[in-house]
Amino acid sequence: MRATGSNREDLRQHNLSLVLRLVHRAGSISRSELTRLTGLNRSTISDLVADLVTLGLTIEREPESSTRVGRPSLNVSVVAEVACFVISPGYHSTTVAVVGLGGRVIAKRRKSTRINPNPDEVVETAIELIAQMSRDLPTKTRIAGVGVPVPGQVNILQKSVRFAPHLNWVDVPLGQMLEDALGLPVRLDNDGSLSSSAERDFGAGKGFDDIIYLFGGDGGIGGGIIMGGNVIRGSTGYAGELGHVRISDSRTEDSAGLPGTLEALVRREDLIEALRLDDADDDELHSALQGKLPPKVSRLVERQIDYLALAIANLVNIFNPQVVLLAGFLSALYDIDDYRLVNQVRLSSLNGARERVQIRTAALGSNLLLVGAAELAFAALLNDPAETKLFRIRDVKKPKP
Amino acid sequence: MRATGSNREDLRQHNLSLVLRLVHRAGSISRSELTRLTGLNRSTISDLVADLVTLGLTIEREPESSTRVGRPSLNVSVVAEVACFVISPGYHSTTVAVVGLGGRVIAKRRKSTRINPNPDEVVETAIELIAQMSRDLPTKTRIAGVGVPVPGQVNILQKSVRFAPHLNWVDVPLGQMLEDALGLPVRLDNDGSLSSSAERDFGAGKGFDDIIYLFGGDGGIGGGIIMGGNVIRGSTGYAGELGHVRISDSRTEDSAGLPGTLEALVRREDLIEALRLDDADDDELHSALQGKLPPKVSRLVERQIDYLALAIANLVNIFNPQVVLLAGFLSALYDIDDYRLVNQVRLSSLNGARERVQIRTAALGSNLLLVGAAELAFAALLNDPAETKLFRIRDVKKPKP
DNA sequence: GCATTATGTTGCCCTAGCCAACAAATAGAT
């Protein structure tokens, strides 16, 4: 049994963590709301917030205007000087972002790389971008760490990339490489898992505890699972490979060589090709699918919707989620014929489980993944505000010329 | 956000709950081990255990014999007088058990009913058996409540059975019916979920946090999911219907009318029929499958193993579990040709996820489900030992003549 | 019998959250 006893310090840590989380999530929140949400005493909240202010994590301000009776409650908000870096390796470019506590994207910079860049190249690009961006940050900025969304399987404990078909990486100790290069704590996670938790916190999944997230991109279909409010990671962090759910006897293989899976049968490329588009982004694809379609394309779309429905139904039976979120080009499929999709899901799912499930398109937004990955970097700080060390911006290692 | 602040009382409750859980799980444990496991101070453990003794939940004893140096540590064990009832409705009989704190099955009685008994019949049978068994219990026995394992979909919050194909029940408010009849708090859960958590606590899943449990019975295939140590229930408690995972385009339907699912393609009845057995239990089926089989049966077995492997691979890709437990006749399939099964799983699962996954047969034991269901009844007590009310045996309502 | 070791017991300390009383700042009524 893992559970351990709690003492006074744990209690304080828990409450401090809770308050900081609430402030972080809301960006700015009144002390009275904190008392309401936590159920703690006014004076306790006062004390906790004072601690957070001493730690340099939050500030208190007089509220701008009041609309209610009674003494106006002080406003607690996150300081601007605490931030983290997000390094997002992509197919042919790497993006680095500075994200502040509170989830604000302070800066974002992207640099092209070769297609299928090797890990060293990504690390080099990342530290270069970080060095550039660091110059623009106030010197008093303190960095909590680095979060890395990986388009592939991630071993969270080892901080390594197990397999990323998109990047053509196998067993890359990316976390260690970045920590050595930057001198900052680095945490990796699968992009689907990060997106799903970002959708829950800030996007279309707000307020839900049981979420299935499906993302359709260029390189395949990824996913994320949130159950009971927690991201499901499995034993080594590979859980949530929802693109590889088998739904048919078809021999068509997906990027991992598995036949008859969702990813093998519902392919963005097939749509692009059928529509004779060259290189469309999701918006272009979406609008191209809106008009009257040639019968051949129409049949393809219907087939893809049906397969998608089958996969969703399968997941609904397994997970009994409150909501299924569709992102990337999967949301386009939903928009084209949501009736067909929903109906097909109904037909293939169990009575009880399908009753209340909603199918929605994700809020998306390209910043969402960055914000999700920032949560990774902030996790330690949010979990133990008093003891987690922050790094000064000038202590971040520079690239060697 | 659900999380709330904690105060000193919560702290005490947490620690008290933790200690009681440890004693409950071990049945009997020394105070020194409690200090080690909880990380709390000797004196604190002393105080907590004293509280539990005052509450009449545990007793302290001098240890029998010592083998180590140093003053022998006092032994803390669960009292015999705290128990719960488990009511297990079956296809043509209902079983009632008295299970003590610590997971000991004190008494067990079974009564035949009609096939597909209606809910009233089950309730009547249950209160009759409980009344009989209560006479044999010491008068000072205190009852924590009633746990009910249901072979079907359960809405945990409403304490109702959504759909139980085996019993032919649809939307039965079984929890309410039993509470009215007995005057005791009743909790329901799906039998697969209960079995899986029982396997984790006491059976083949001991020490694992991420478990997929598959049970093959007469009426179909049920399942249970444990991730990160928690049972996955989904939004309304219907999660874990792993028998209805789709694995093929076959039109053969399962008990819920879904085609091509695990339950539709891997059927106990088919084996029984092929072997020309009449009505065999799992042991008989197991031994019947051991010898040299006619080619036709052999092919059937292989087909079933392959389908089972496909389903397991699917689940491994989705969940990345540490262990897959096979119970019921599925464990027979494993025993016949585990090499084939494991190999087929490898072929259809993703690299990372399959690396460390173990496939095992469950510990089973007919009492395991009862012990699992008892956990349900004890849950409130274990969660808040100081405040949870226990019921005297003579306050349990008697059946009306 | 003595040293060593581990645990139980006791009294005291410390701190985190609660509480009550009071102060302060607003809206709305007069």
Next chain:
DNA sequence: ATCTATTTGTTGGCTAGGGCAACATAATGC
């Protein structure tokens, strides 16, 4: 303007639960 009602901030003291240290106790092993 003034007064009331309402809400929140502030302060000092209280309380209880966990830690700690010192001592007592009971085992092993020489």
